[in-house]
Amino acid sequence: MKSIFVLTVPVILMLLPWLSVSFAQHYIPGYLPEGAIARFGKGYPFNFEYSSDGTKLAVASTIGIWIYDTRAGGQELDLLTGHTHYVSRVIFSPDNKTLASICRWEDHTVRLWDGVTGAPKAILVGHTDEINTIVFSPDGKTLASATGNIRLWDGVTGESKATLTDHRGSVKVLAFSPDSSRLASGGADEVIRLWDV
Secondary structure: HHHHHHHHHHHHHHHHHHHHHHHHHHHHHHOOOOOOOOOOOOOEEEEEOOOOOOEEEEEEEOOEEEEEHHHHOOEEEEEOOOOOOOOOOEEEEEOOOOOEEEEEOOOOOOEEEEEEOOOOOEOOOOOOOOOEEEEEEEOOOEEEEEEOOEEEEEEEOOEEEEEOOOOOOOOOOOOOOOOOOOOEEEOOOEEEEEEOO
């Protein structure tokens, strides 16, 4: 009896992520919970972000990046694929012309997509570890990404601008100053650093 229990529990635990994804993909069409205005989404969502004008919602998921038109009740506009594993974060540039995404796990890349058409613009290569976060500067000229170091990229072309390496441990959070001249970073070393960028 004990051996059956020992084998059953791991099998159930292995099936739980699959079941949650399959249920998310198949729902009763037309059903909306009380108070909801739209229902959309497929796959397990890790992060989502509105465009600054509020007309689009980008969803980072196990399947790829879903783009929805929020004005049309959540109509699917596109599915962007290309990362080799789950997409863990997406962000729009301030002018909505670029969408940036990261795959935290396997491919260690930042990808840029056209914010209007969804076409791939650039694959930013240089990180060798899990990418924890990305952020655009308020002026949209710089994109920062963080692992154990911080890389600065041109926010339009994706060209590498600089690498900041003073943290001892994984960098978890980034924020630009309102005038885009400084970047704050913090993480596992329990230190917040300010950088002139």
